[in-house]
Amino acid sequence: MKTSAPEPESGDNVSYDFVALEAKWSSWWEKHQPFTVVAGEDDRPRKYVLDMFPYPSGDLHMGHAEVYALGDVVARYWRLRGFQVLHPIGWDSFGLPAENAAIKRGVDPRQWTYSNIDQQKASMKRYAASFDWSRVLHTSDPEYYRWTQWLFLKMYEKGLAYRKDSWVNWDPVDQTVLANEQVLPDGTSDRSGAMVVKKKLTQWYFAITQYADRLLDDLNQLEGRWPAKVLAMQRNWIGRSQGAEVDFVIEGRPTPVTIFTTRPDTLFGATFMVVAPDSDLAAELVEDGTEEVKASFAAYLESTQKASEIDRQDASREKTGVFLNRYGINPVSGERLPIWAADYVLADYGTGAIMAVPAHDQRDLDFAKKFDLPVRVVLDTNAPVTGAIPVVTEEMLEAGDLPPADPLVTGEALAGDGRMINSGPLNGLSKNNAITRVIELLEEAGTGRAAKTYRLRDWLISRQRYWGTPIPIMYDEQGNEVAVPFDQLPVTLPSGEGLDLRPKGSSPLGAAKEWASVTHEGKKLTRDADTMDTFVDSSWYFLRFLSPHDDTQAFDVAEAEKWAPVDQYVGGVEHAILHLLYARFITKVLFDLGYLSFTEPFTSLLNQGMVILDGAKMSKSKGNLVYFSQELDAYGVDAVRLTMAFAGPPEDDIDWRDVSPVGSQKFLARAWRLSGEVESKPGIEFGAGDAPLRRHTHRFLADVPPLIESFKFNVAVARIMELVNHTRKTIDQGPGASNPAVREATEAVTLALSMFAPHTAEDMWERLGHQPTVALQKWPEADHSLLVEESVTAIVQIDGKVRQRLEVAPSIARDELEKLALESEAVIRALEGKTIVQVVVRAPKVVSIQTQP
RNA sequence: GCCCCGGUAGCCCAAUCGGCAGAGGCAGACGACUUAAAAUCGUCCCAGUCAGGGUUCGAGUCCCUGCCGGGGCACCA
Numbered sequence: 001m002k003t004s005a006p007e008p009e010s011g012d013n014v015s016y017d018f019v020a021l022e023a024k025w026s027s028w029w030e031k032h033q034p035f036t037v038v039a040g041e042d043d044r045p046r047k048y049v050l051d052m053f054p055y056p057s058g059d060l061h062m063g064h065a066e067v068y069a070l071g072d073v074v075a076r077y078w079r080l081r082g083f084q085v086l087h088p089i090g091w092d093s094f095g096l097p098a099e100n101a102a103i104k105r106g107v108d109p110r111q112w113t114y115s116n117i118d119q120q121k122a123s124m125k126r127y128a129a130s131f132d133w134s135r136v137l138h139t140s141d142p143e144y145y146r147w148t149q150w151l152f153l154k155m156y157e158k159g160l161a162y163r164k165d166s167w168v169n170w171d172p173v174d175q176t177v178l179a180n181e182q183v184l185p186d187g188t189s190d191r192s193g194a195m196v197v198k199k200k201l202t203q204w205y206f207a208i209t210q211y212a213d214r215l216l217d218d219l220n221q222l223e224g225r226w227p228a229k230v231l232a233m234q235r236n237w238i239g240r241s242q243g244a245e246v247d248f249v250i251e252g253r254p255t256p257v258t259i260f261t262t263r264p265d266t267l268f269g270a271t272f273m274v275v276a277p278d279s280d281l282a283a284e285l286v287e288d289g290t291e292e293v294k295a296s297f298a299a300y301l302e303s304t305q306k307a308s309e310i311d312r313q314d315a316s317r318e319k320t321g322v323f324l325n326r327y328g329i330n331p332v333s334g335e336r337l338p339i340w341a342a343d344y345v346l347a348d349y350g351t352g353a354i355m356a357v358p359a360h361d362q363r364d365l366d367f368a369k370k371f372d373l374p375v376r377v378v379l380d381t382n383a384p385v386t387g388a389i390p391v392v393t394e395e396m397l398e399a400g401d402l403p404p405a406d407p408l409v410t411g412e413a414l415a416g417d418g419r420m421i422n423s424g425p426l427n428g429l430s431k432n433n434a435i436t437r438v439i440e441l442l443e444e445a446g447t448g449r450a451a452k453t454y455r456l457r458d459w460l461i462s463r464q465r466y467w468g469t470p471i472p473i474m475y476d477e478q479g480n481e482v483a484v485p486f487d488q489l490p491v492t493l494p495s496g497e498g499l500d501l502r503p504k505g506s507s508p509l510g511a512a513k514e515w516a517s518v519t520h521e522g523k524k525l526t527r528d529a530d531t532m533d534t535f536v537d538s539s540w541y542f543l544r545f546l547s548p549h550d551d552t553q554a555f556d557v558a559e560a561e562k563w564a565p566v567d568q569y570v571g572g573v574e575h576a577i578l579h580l581l582y583a584r585f586i587t588k589v590l591f592d593l594g595y596l597s598f599t600e601p602f603t604s605l606l607n608q609g610m611v612i613l614d615g616a617k618m619s620k621s622k623g624n625l626v627y628f629s630q631e632l633d634a635y636g637v638d639a640v641r642l643t644m645a646f647a648g649p650p651e652d653d654i655d656w657r658d659v660s661p662v663g664s665q666k667f668l669a670r671a672w673r674l675s676g677e678v679e680s681k682p683g684i685e686f687g688a689g690d691a692p693l694r695r696h697t698h699r700f701l702a703d704v705p706p707l708i709e710s711f712k713f714n715v716a717v718a719r720i721m722e723l724v725n726h727t728r729k730t731i732d733q734g735p736g737a738s739n740p741a742v743r744e745a746t747e748a749v750t751l752a753l754s755m756f757a758p759h760t761a762e763d764m765w766e767r768l769g770h771q772p773t774v775a776l777q778k779w780p781e782a783d784h785s786l787l788v789e790e791s792v793t794a795i796v797q798i799d800g801k802v803r804q805r806l807e808v809a810p811s812i813a814r815d816e817l818e819k820l821a822l823e824s825e826a827v828i829r830a831l832e833g834k835t836i837v838q839v840v841v842r843a844p845k846v847v848s849i850q851t852q853p
Numbered sequence: 854g855c856c857c858c859g860g861u862a863g864c865c866c867a868a869u870c871g872g873c874a875g876a877g878g879c880a881g882a883c884g885a886c887u888u889a890a891a892a893u894c895g896u897c898c899c900a901g902u903c904a905g906g907g908u909u910c911g912a913g914u915c916c917c918u919g920c921c922g923g924g925g926c927a928c929c930a
Contacts, residue, residue, distance in 0.1 A: 015892085229924075232857055236926050243930080261930060274930090317928080344928045354930045363928050455929055576925090646878075648866055651858095653923090658865045660879050667878085670893090715867065718877035725877090732894070795873050800911060802873055840910045846872045848910045 016669035018636030052571030056116035062611040071570035090137035139537035146490030147554035170199040239455025246448040248328035260350030265434035268423035269378035270355040276347035331447035381418035468531025569602035609653040638757035639665035675764035679738035682769035689741025702782035
């Protein structure tokens with residue numbers, strides 16, 4: 001046995017000093033860098049654990065404290081389980097706040113950004129997250145954004161990055177365009193809070209809609225591994241609708257207009273058509289019209305564009321529109337349908353034109369009533385739908401059998417199923433049969449087809465701001481696009497010094513004349529002055545971590561093969577749509593380009609909740625902030641981390657008022673004290689130790705791993721507390737501190753605590769006489785022979801009431817337990833005067849007896 | 854309006870397959886130690902699981918309805 005181990009100090013005269021522990025162990029980790037992963041021939045299994053990287057705005061806050069505590073539990077857990085764990089960290093360091101701060105203070109955004117990063121980095125180290133500090137990246141480093149530009153050009157080559165002229169979301173405060181995803185449901189910007197307006201601009205897009213089906217369908221493979229909530233949100237967002245496209249011939253127009261509908265069964269009920277006022281089609285349809293029509297359309301278009309988004313989205317708002325004095329022909333009935341323009345039809349959904357079926361669509365009905373347009377019921381929703389295809393005969397109709405309610409009278413469009421009427425060849429069919437049939441008819445005639453459409457729009461990535469990745473495109477004098485050759489990347493940002501960064505609706509980069517004009521192959525070209533949405537930067541950063549210093553490629557394909565996809569991703573639910581959807585999209589693109597062998601970037605996702613105070617989100621304006629560094633000063637890093645894990649299920653919000661970092665601190669002190677009281681030497685045989693404590697320890701060793709793997713960190717911490725309590729009792733009231741079981745239990749506590757309270761655990765490990773670091777120890781296998789209980793308590797219920805408890809062997813046979821139960825005194829007494837009707841035996845736990853009086 | 858998640862002790866939360874409602878913590882009470890207090894150690898208190906119905910020998914757990922809370926989507930054809 002080693003004699004170099006320090007004598008355990010007496011627990012009585014040494015107190016738990018978290019300040020000293022933090023100082024001691026943080027410098028040990030800084031010196032030894034135990035979490036650096038080096039490429040080599042380590043053939044242990046691997047885990048890639050990734051926490052969403054922070055935006056460098058000020059210091060870390062309590063939200064960060066939670067993510068990085070929980071992510072670290074998972075990373076440290078897999079290390080204890082013998083895995084090589086890649087756990088990197090970086091900064092998402094491009095973005096508007098840096099630029100706005102720079103404008104306010106008149107400094108270069110770099111200065112603000114990198115000094116914030118330094119501050120956060122120091123806080124992160126203090127927080128003792130087990131990151132591989134050799135892999136730090138910042139998306140605003142030219143070494144990084146060079147490869148963001150590479151990604152753009154790869155997408156450009158594939159036709160997935162393209163420019164189009166379209167109505168876009170314009171933020172009048174930040175003076176930039178926004179993606180649809182950045183506009184909140186109330187029509188305001190998610191960043192500035194300003195009411196977003198529509199503007200027609202030529203912008204760059206990523207063709208994410210081409211991947212809509214895959215983005216939707218592949219969610220199935222994440223079922224059970226991602227929170228159901230996030231899967232639902234993504235499905236909702238992609239919003240696939242199944243239906244049909246139908247071509248309507250337009251009088252006086254050479255080509256037909258195609259509409260999208262989810263209800264092709266109601267085609268015979270179409271009584272007019274509507275086009276979006278801001279669509280090209282609407283403009284074209286009035287082009288040759290009378291001055292009167294043109295004028296009324298122009299006035300209407302103007303008024304709709306003045307309507308704010310919040311008004312426009314109000315479904316209860318009265319319908320508005322103008323008649324365009326044009327007509328379309330219903331392809332199945334030949335009926336002549338007037339064409340209107342109305343803003344309840346959206347230009348960028350479906351085809352921007354609809355057939356209106358007022359009898360069966362509430363919006364169309366509202367419109368028809370307002371403008372006195374005809375309403376024709378084509379689906380009798382009173383008619384029963386049975387398995388057999390019902391047939392409605394002319395006689396039945398004439399006899400007035402099951403007359404449909406009149407939507408014009410009730411004001412309610414008829415939803416639901418029934419039998420088709422007034423629909424020629426569809427009459428008598430149920431809704432679904434009619435859909436199938438009418439699509440067949442349309443396809444035969446060549447005037448329509450099955451189709452699907454999406455709520456998802458292409459991803460607008462241009463931003464008229466300075467602090468972002470420059471778009472690597474140049475234009476000749478005719479405005480033609482010229483891609484910057486790959487070997488000329490990166491297109492670096494010019495210095496912000498002397499540039500007017502104030503938002504003015506066009507890119508500040510355009511004003512950097514020297515930077516913007518280039519000579520390329522003898523031609524004078526101008527650079528695109530826009531920068532990319534920062535979500536492009538973060539859509540692939542998890543790959544860059546695999547080879548962060550490689551200056552020959554975006555990421556090392558062989559390393560990606562080894563480590564990716566990310567096994568465990570940890571972050572806030574606020575990124576449930578945006579970031580995760582984009583990262584999934586880019587992963588699929590890189591798969592298609594042959595760089596990756598997988599199509600989903602994040603195998604498992606953990607969303608932690610928010611840290612709130614008094615039931616409300618913390619905010620500066622509410623004055624209910626809890627400051628990260630103050631909490632660490634007051635309670636210590638380990639107590640704060642432990643509190644985060646113990647507060648409740650990770651996905652729930654933590655109300656800082658409801659939790660007790662003081663309690664965590666006391667518990668850590670209590671656990672730490674054990675390590676000083678253990679009187680046996682390291683390496684001692686545990687076999688002869690106190691049996692109840694040993695059983696508890698091995699139960700613990702068996703129970704904790706599945707708890708961590710199912711993210712029940714709070715329960716795992718409770719288990720540690722129980723074992724600490726039992727050990728305390730064994731020392732004070734049992735066989736005492738020299739019993740080997742006390743050491744075994746305390747070591748198990750130390751290993752488990754290393755996931756939650758690394759400083760305390762390192763110190764305990766050392767006080768137990770071991771060499772650092774506890775973080776790289778192996779979690780002991782539970783000895784299952786110790787887990788077998790000698791006896792269990794079986795209960796005997798009579799008519800649902802517990803009447804007897806029996807100590808029985810766990811392996812007791814069904815019949816024997818029944819016999820034992822029926823023969824026990826309390827049961828015999830309880831059964832007096834009653835007749836047994838039924839006895840259910842579930843050995844070894846329950847005997848349930850039913851009686852009759 | 855549609856969809857999803859949740860309601861267990863004063864508070865935060867546990868409870869494999871449906872099988873004794875309580876693991877852990879906070880707060881509270883009491884005791885030991887102390888001149889006293891803090892710290893520490895120990896003991897104790899507290900709900901029948903939002904409401905109503907159903908299935909079952911047995912329901913916190915499964916099913917239905919409703920109430921309350923949280924979240925997502927919403928003039929998306």
